[in-house]
Amino acid sequence: MVNFGRVLTAMITPFHEDGGVNYAMVEKLAIHLAEHGTDTLVVCGTTGESPP
Numbered sequence: 001m002v003n004f005g006r007v008l009t010a011m012i013t014p015f016h017e018d019g020g021v022n023y024a025m026v027e028k029l030a031i032h033l034a035e036h037g038t039d040t041l042v043v044c045g046t047t048g049e050s051p052p
Contacts, residue, residue: 005039013043 014025030041
């Protein structure tokens with residue numbers, strides 16, 4: 001069994017105005033969430049951002 005922790009956060013994907021992914025903001029957001037109690041980041045999860 002894998003222990004993902006107690007707090008799993010479905011992280012949004014920040015975009016630039018032109019539609020490209022804002023990777024600098026992705027990193028900043030991931031660090032912020034980890035430093036404030038998130039045990040696991042869920043990407044392409046329940047925020048409606050499904051992979052193609």
